[in-house]
Amino acid sequence: MGSESEEGRRARTRGLSCDFPQDGEMSGSSPFKMRFVHLDLKGAPPKVSYLSEIFPLFRALGASGLLIEYEDTFPYEGPLRLLRAPHAYSPSEVTEVLRLAAAHELEVVPLVQTFGHMEFVLKHEALAHLREVALFPNTLNPHEAESLALVGAMVDQVLELHPGARWLHIGCDEVYYLGEGEASRQWLQQEQNTTATLCLSHMRAVASHVRARHPATTPLVWDDMLRDIPEDQLSASGVPQLVEPVLWDYGADLDVQGKALLMEKYRQCGFPRLWAASAFKGATGPSQALPPVEHHLRNNLQWLQVAAQGRKDTLQGIILTGWQRYDHFSVLCELLPVGIPSLAVCLQSLLHGGFTEDVRARVQHLLGISSLEIAGVLSDILALVVQVSLHLRSSVDEMLQTDSLLGRWSGLAQELAAALHRVFPEDTVEEWLQENVHPSLGQLQALLQDLEAASPPPPPAGPGPGPDAGQGP
Template sequence: MSVSSPFKMRLVHLDLKGAPPKVSYLAEVFPLFRALGANGLLIEYEDMFPYNGHLRLLRAKHAYSPSEIREILHLATLSELEVIPLVQTFGHMEFVLKHDALAHLREVALFPNTLSPHEAESLALVRTMIGQVMELHPGARWLHIGCDEVYYLGEGEASRQWLRQGQNNKAKLCLSHVKAVASHVLAQHPTTTPLVWDDMLRAIPEDQLSASGVPQLVEPVLWDYGADLDIHGKALLMEKYRECGFSRLWAASAFKGATGASQALTPIEHHLRNHMQWLQVAGGGPADMLQGIILTGWQRYDHFSVLCELLPVGIPSLAICLQSLLRGGFAEDVKARVEDFLGISSLEITDFASEEAASFPGSDILALVTQVSLQLRSSVDALLERDSLLARWSTLEQELQAALQRVFYPDAVEEWLEENVHPSLQRLRGLLQDLSEAAGPQPLLASPCPDTGQEP
């Protein structure tokens, strides 16, 4: 395979905090990921990890078992996909801090998203989570410790008191926690390098960032999912990080889940443009600093948000983006290769996917979700038909439910249908009921209508 990509590592992000796929489906798609050009996975387990002991309460209803985690890693190895686990350790801690038993570790009592960096128990909690994850990922070369979007940092009472002392500021508060977590990872797992999302680091002055010691401990992941990202600005940011002492950087794009919290269909053109611009960033930044790129595929914007595009729905976008990264750009030959991989005769790039048949794993879900998204609401609103319309959509609902159940656990299936299908069908059933009641009971022997002789 001729590879001209500036990204040595190309990781597909699996966001399991919403609609986590069954292991059987991962077995189907991992070989496809590899064939398309991926050589790694960033697995954000969140509540799908089988935490045990006093952390058992963090498990979701259908959390993977330890044996399923080992099976996932085995499947990844078979497809030559290196796995990097992700453990949130600062921000986006909703799945942990929502529990009453751990609510006292919140930075701000009302909000479960941010961990207080002042409590000794906070660091102990994070260490335990990391320890359990690493126990099932022996030999992992990297561990992503999150640390993005640490909302309300510095707004808790303990932080307010700390900030009033000496030269303390929010940047120092952030860096001290990142350093503590990263130092623990390296002390316990010397061959594992911590990764962090970079948004909390971007605005920190160079001298403060350099003096913190953090650049010697972690590799930042520069993320931007926009279709019009600032290419020059990214190059300058990479140079700033180099000057501060970071030896390696990562990029993070998005193949789905970044264009709307309740987005159901993936706008491929947006994500393709995002990747084309990351290729330009890689070409204009400091040489040899970029370790790789993570193609994020968010499933929820946060633990309490609704589902956005399901993984099978985003696979055509992932295919286009991976192949474009691998080939160093997008052209008709790239599109043709993707169509061949996906078993589709003509892939729509500039508009949402058509209902055309495809053969990749989960393509039936994409076709059915496309019908729901593009036709269900409009057809119900227009009420083009009555009982036959309900029968049509009820049948499609059953087909979609069956397709989803093959890939996802029951709660994710129910949530997606409740969000995207049931409201419209309930409106339709209610309307038909109203129409039936308005028509009133029909007599057993109706009189012929005047003139026509037809039944009313």
Template sequence: MKNSEMSGSSPFKMRLVHLDLKGAPPKVSYLSEVFPLFHALGANGLLLEYEDMFPYEGHLRLLRAKHAYSPPEIKEILHLATLNELEVIPLVQTFGHMEFVLKHKALAHLREVALFPNTLNPHEAESLALVGAMISQVMELHPGARWLHIGCDEVYYLGEGEASRQWLQQEHNTKARLCLSHIKAVACHVLARHPTTRPLVWDDMLRAIPEDQLSASGVPQLVEPVLWDYGADLDIHGKALLMEKYRKCGFLRLWAASAFKGATGASQALTPTEHHLRNNMQWLRVAASGPSDMLQGIVLTGWQRYDHFSVLCELLPVGIPSLAVCLQSLLHGGFAEDVKAKVENFLGISNLEITDFISEGAGTFPGSDILALVTHVGLHLRSSVDALLERDRYVTGWFSPYHRRRRLIHPVMVQHIQPQALSLLARWSTVVQELEAALHRVFYPDAVEEWLEENVQPSLRRLQGLLQDLREAASPSPYVGQDP
């Protein structure tokens, strides 16, 4: 693929950065710092997945997270996006991944399966009314949006609810039909009220549906599918065939979705850049092999949680070098030396390492301090505590779990173990204080607390536990100075 200075050479006219706000949503002040970087790197759009960060009003107010953006903040985000030539596409889940809605007692009766809050029951009139209300509030704050993403991915347990079981017993009714009818209802709802807005949907629920059923459903005239695959070795030929199938069914436009972070493990803390670079390169090859006029663009997804209830994966600042590598490679058709030099220049990193985690203390981009500290913690905190607790000869030989439970220790050993443990705790406490301050500049308090509790506290607690046991074991024994 030829390297070119011009972004015109990219097969993806639109290059959207996905901001997943269902975990560690950045403060608006941080977005104001990174939007210019996104633009400089070659992005020209944003896919904003608000989830519970949207300021829902009225009967939907209960959906708001504690630190949800206010309407003026949403306006400010959109203003910042416009300043940086980033077109905004809002995303509202309307079928699967509805945990943030259906977890609430007042709305639990709209679950497809009573036990699980992820999927909406498509048979209830109230379900469509609920989704419609969410859409109209979001669209009200995004007037003139050319696209609205209505989600519809991973609609787990569809067809397993009571109403669905009965419906599926009737002739010709299938899960595919049930899925398509709900997508169609939501898309029609959007188009009736916002005729110039095109609904986008994730494509995973459509992939296996036979061509004739898709064609007959009327859905291809209403939505634009976003074909997503985050694998480093995605099947190029298979994707080209899928695009061809969608074209035959009557879909006029398609989108691709790669990932720059949040796709390699639910609890991943550091971003494996090379995986994401390979994924985006595979998408370039898919674009080259398919009908080029159909592809509207590519969404670089940056998941922050796998779902509403899972832990945080890589924080946005941690994924920025990967985003830079992916965007620039999509723009220039590969990651040659000159592209690497451009990325290093944009990020203020002297030597970008894509196979390993970034060299520590690197970068001058917004949030690079977080990247450096998270990398340091991720690579060394646990291993340094393990080294002391599980491999230090004094600890393993004279203060084993057996000794610790019985508070037994040879007094001379306290002098071997305690200074080491105290110095390790002091070193890490300094790093963690610095990290905590850096995180508070970018994130709201609950996200900071969650990240530290998951990634830092377990190791520090083990260290503090050792010191506590040492103190108790070393306190004067009742036997001292007494006759045996």
């Protein structure tokens, strides 16, 4: 047999067939005009070479855009340079990612956290004074003028590298401890001041900055901080004229009727357009290694039901989130290559309005596999992660007495490390192995050493030649 071609290796790495359909077929049965794939880069940012391989697949599966959450992988400059992670993309790499996306008709929406989930900013000593609560780096103090200047500068740098962006996601989800800082406590003592007012005020200030400095760009916000605010307060805040909320729910049993009612509430408050957000990975456990595809499929199918109940054209589109960490300090969850089959199932179901046998067959064709069962997926990363996740710990527990086990798992770990290095930077690979592989291998190694130390020494060799006497080297 001849050696494997480079294109064949690449296809096997990403778990895809070598030949993508390029017709970009879009179905009229989908209630979502736009389907954006979320790339969460605050953990395991893929190499640009890998993105160049999967963007054609995203398009073929029915994606129309990307929501890119850079966090500390964006190449901030000047005083913001301290926010860069060691593996941050360079400006030229960001430009190349945008070029690749455009080449495959994928519109890019950048995401910049501006209120909650600010750990990657507020963990730095130079910016710690801008925390809402001194002990916790997750929430920005909305009372400080410097806070708005900081996020404004972040927004400006990101949009400078994304000319023509129609939307910018400014986050604003899970603003924990809001109102618990000293400045907030004093502010809340004044009559009619509430945490809802405080939240809306900061959201309005950030969105106004975006609109003033970048008038062609519309801010998006996650909707969880808005859900419980009364309609009259939301309507009077001015926020509905500035942002488009993204209603997110990643559950397999979300309240369809409740979501439809929430959509109507937002419409009544004056929000002209809304978005939905489902998940294809990263939403079922902070250390999950393999995405439960059935859970994510059910989640996306229920969003189809929500869209069917709402007013036509209220929902601009849907964002399929793929979280890589639950927050900046959390461990890695499912890696992007491992989530590709789940993404494929969810995207195609959204595109065609359900998951039929025809859709299943189309997914299998697009992925170049004969079955959607785990064993049928060809990606070496996925296959190796499956083995590690399902069998490493249990086999170590059951078979600690055999040194051949250590050799087998060490070899597989080396193979997995090599596959991961083709997609991710060194520190991402090391982090994943430290979390998922090294503890079990270390346990096995230590036990084998203990067993070896406890074993009686071999009997002394008798006189005379050994078994290899007379043989050459």
